[in-house]
Amino acid sequence: MATLPPSPFDRDRRNRRTLVTMALVGLAMLGLGFASVPLYRIFCEQTGFGGTTRRAEASTSVKVATGHTLSIRFDSNVQPGMPWQFYPEHPTDTVTVGAKDMAIFVAKNMSDKPVTGTASFNVTPTQAGAYFTKIQCFCFTQQTLQPGEEVRMPVLYYVDPKILDDPDNRDTQEITLSYTFYPVEQGKKAS
Incomplete structure (x- = not known):
């Protein structure tokens, strides 16, 4: 039995899923960037680092x-x-x-x-x-x-x-x- 090539509809759905995933990863990285300064300050206060x-x-x-x-x-x-x-x-x-x-x-x-x-x-x-x-x-x-x-x-x-x-x-x-x-x-x- 031969497999059918992926339809354009399946390709579009995968592309959208990849785009949404990448957007969520980007937002998470942006949020982590803003949170890094207060998180670092808390880390230093708790450990005496630096x-x-x-x-x-x-x-x-x-x-x-x-x-x-x-x-x-x-x-x-x-x-x-x-x-x-x-x-x-x-x-x-x-x-x-x-x-x-x-x-x-x-x-x-x-x-x-x-x-x-x-x-x-x-x-x-x-x-x-x-x-x-x-x-x-x-x-x-x-x-x-x-x-x-x-x-x-x-x-x-x-x-x-x-x-x-x-x-x-x-x-x-x-x-x-x-x-x-x-x-x-x-x-x-x-x-």
């Missing part, structure tokens, strides 16, 4: 690892063209692992107009980011300084005692918390 710190509530209780201390170094920068002075009150601190501590950063608007800024941050060594936990930070929200205004901005944090059990952090003696302030254009939200 020196991203974790967040905790003030009510979080942590067991203090008495006798285990780390040096915390604070670094501050402003994007070129940002008219602020920005620096830590104390460039280093020695903390007990697991104990809550506070650092103060000072920012001053050196311009003659209000300036809104937002801070990005990271921790080095990057593998320590998963254990550096912030409770309160000026970096969680935008900051607006009036002309000549100077403010003291606290960062409440602790280093999770689990860092002591991590072989990648066995030799970590110092953690650097670094901030960079960027101007936020009026009418735009920071991402």
Whole structure:
């Protein structure tokens, strides 16, 4: 028995099915593209990837690892063209692992107009980011300084005692918390 060649009707139906499938794949890729930034941010916050710190509530209780201390170094920068002075009150601190501590950063608007800024941050060594936990930070929200205004901005944090059990952090003696302030254009939200 001979097989009949596919009819033009069957070919059209397959072409339409292929077109619909490709359109759905394209829409899925577009959606994934838009979702990639927030998904990456969530991934970094949960894993500490790339020196991203974790967040905790003030009510979080942590067991203090008495006798285990780390040096915390604070670094501050402003994007070129940002008219602020920005620096830590104390460039280093020695903390007990697991104990809550506070650092103060000072920012001053050196311009003659209000300036809104937002801070990005990271921790080095990057593998320590998963254990550096912030409770309160000026970096969680935008900051607006009036002309000549100077403010003291606290960062409440602790280093999770689990860092002591991590072989990648066995030799970590110092953690650097670094901030960079960027101007936020009026009418735009920071991402």
